[in-house]
Amino acid sequence: MTLYIDPPMWPGHGRMWSHLVSDVSFEELHAFAARMGLPGRAFDGDHYDVAEGAYGEAVRLGAVEVSSREVVRLLWGAGLRRRKRRRS
Structure with missing residues (x-):
C-alpha cells in the first residue's frame, strides 16, 4: 500500500x-484516511484534504512525499x- 501526499501549500479556512x-x-485511500482519523468530509472526489498539522502524521504512517504535479500525474495514471463539477 502506497499513498502520496503533496506539500501543505493550498490555503483554505485559515x-x-x-x-x-x-x-x-x-x-486503499479511504482505509489510510481512516487510520489517520480523517473525517469523511475531508474527501474531495479523488483525494483527501489534509491540514498542515496532520502532514507529518501522514508521512509517519507511510505516505510518500511528492510534488503537487506528481499527485495529479499519479491520479491520471x-x-x-475526477474533475470537479463547476458551480453555477
Missing part, C-alpha cells in the same frame, strides 16, 4: 492544506482523477 492520494484505489 490554514494550509495537502492532498493525499492513492495510485491504486479509493478503497491510475485512472482515479
Whole structure:
C-alpha cells in the first residue's frame, strides 16, 4: 500500500492544506484516511484534504512525499482523477 501526499501549500479556512492520494484505489485511500482519523468530509472526489498539522502524521504512517504535479500525474495514471463539477 502506497499513498502520496503533496506539500501543505493550498490555503483554505485559515490554514494550509495537502492532498493525499492513492495510485491504486479509493478503497486503499479511504482505509489510510481512516487510520489517520480523517473525517469523511475531508474527501474531495479523488483525494483527501489534509491540514498542515496532520502532514507529518501522514508521512509517519507511510505516505510518500511528492510534488503537487506528481499527485495529479499519479491520479491520471491510475485512472482515479475526477474533475470537479463547476458551480453555477
